[in-house]
Amino acid sequence: MRWVTYRSDDGERSGVLHGEVIHAAAPGTTLLELIRLGPDGLREAGERALEAPLATPRLDQVTLMAPIPRPPSIRDSLCFLDHMRNCRAATGRSRELEDAWYRIPAFYFACPSTVLGPYDDAPTAPGSVCQDFELEVAAVIGTPGADLSVVEAEQAIIGYTIFNDWSARDLQAAEGVLAIGQGKGKDSGVTLGPYLVTPDELEPYRRNGKLSLHATAIVNDVIIGIGSTEAMDWSFGEIISYASRGVPLTPGDVFGSGTVPTCTLLEHLDPTLPQPFPGWLRDGDVVTLQVQGLGEVRQTVRASAPPLPLPERRRP
Template sequence: MRLVTFLTPTKLTRAGWLTADGVVDMHAISGGQLPTDMLSFIDDHERYRALIQENDWEAAEATYLSESVKLLAPLPNPRSFRDYIGFEMHMLNASRSFGHTIGSAWYEMPIFYFTNHQAIFGPGDEIKRPAKETKLDIELEIACIIGKKGSDIVAGEAQPYIFGYTIFNDWTARAIQRREMEVPLGPHKGKDFANAIGPCIVTADEMEAYRCTIAEADFAAPLRFPHGPTNRLDLTMQTRINGVTICEGNYKTAFYNFEQMIERASENGVNLMPGDILGSGTVGWGSLIENNFNVHRPLEPGDVVELEIEGIGILTNTVV
């Protein structure tokens, strides 16, 4: 399923799924048996999806045509939002641009920080450049949404905890970030103002068609995370700014996959909850800082950014 949150013609916020020509309002099609919001659907998604299958609601005609609704962030209110640094190429490029080296710990465990789960934007939303910021940047990522509660989850048993996937643009104020990261505490205000996700959540079962296995020899350094050959999703990823392609990559080049990230996040009895989001980190060359803004200048008001990931769609935002 390709799940969305949208604004109806009468300005009601509803959850549903995409059809060829519009959206189905899950609450309306079910006579109130399905919820109005995405977080409630995720909380009890196994029961709700059984209802959908039993009643063949997924095959229903669109409640609203596409042109009559506005898509919002598919999960406007995640319970938490962890963002990882999962691609070695991005680490190498960004570290070089910042004049840093990669700490050995990065090769020993997936590293994450908590980003602002209250600053969620969706497809078509305007992103305000922070005041006095001179090096506004984007980051091309895929994100997974957790579907059930769990703690101390081992990577080999983590796939059932993934509800679905979406595109994630980790908007970044590089000038702010460069200064504040002189203090070894990780990102702060440079990552605090905007997290864009969308246009939909593709449920995990639909993404399994892209599953592949990558050998350790495909990476610049040995994989030290003890899970052998690495399961990935073979998904092309692309960034366009004002219609010009800036970056092309593939999620299968990730050093750490989401199952490994789930293991790390849930260690020491920490509960992952339905509606938590995990970001993959930026695909190699998926941010402008990686070549010191030589491929494209820092973003300015009026710039239109499109992130596209195979199997999910296109997430578009405009800088203001």
């Protein structure tokens, strides 16, 4: 099933998309509430909506929101090691990775309060002149649990969606010297959408147990990068298992895959890549991200107001 959250004259609603028509669940019922019912409960709710929908708006009659507009948590991972290798090469460093990258499935916590819908305008990070996008896929947890095995972690996934990790590269670089994790370089926005696609829908795209979804990143109708989720070095099961060590995961928690290699502007600072660097995102640029089986998100970048200054500090 493909689940959506949408805004119409009736307010915020959730439902199952069938063709171009949404089969709505009961008013006031959020997709997060249905996810908390677990895979069987979500499937049964979808079957009821398809058989006896309480509304049937067409996609062109509503505004799609993020499937889960207010997720309990968002963790963004780095499951594609070629993305890190490409970023290192683009910034003049060796492509060789430290041993830790092969031992630890890296992730950081993103900002749930700046989630954007699939067609919302995307604000630049205040003060940044190096705004970037990152094409990813996200897995959403549907079963609570802690200390999950890799198999249990895979079984806990209730659906997938497109994930765009908007990134202010200049702010990210400035904060990187602090070595305490991601900050303002990352929390101006996270896009989720357009649908939450249940795992059974994606079974035709599995190859040797791995999801093989073709992905394309486009800026102003020019293809920037092309790749596949089959290139993931760390699986969702592995990253979710690692994150669950001593930590309870809850339904609706979102895990980003990390960037599909070449599907971000930063990597194209490397002159050896076939697509040259087109410049950082500017007001009015349109970013379109497409993932096989998951649909498309399309957003216009909008400039933000300058940040309010902080008092200066002098070194002692």
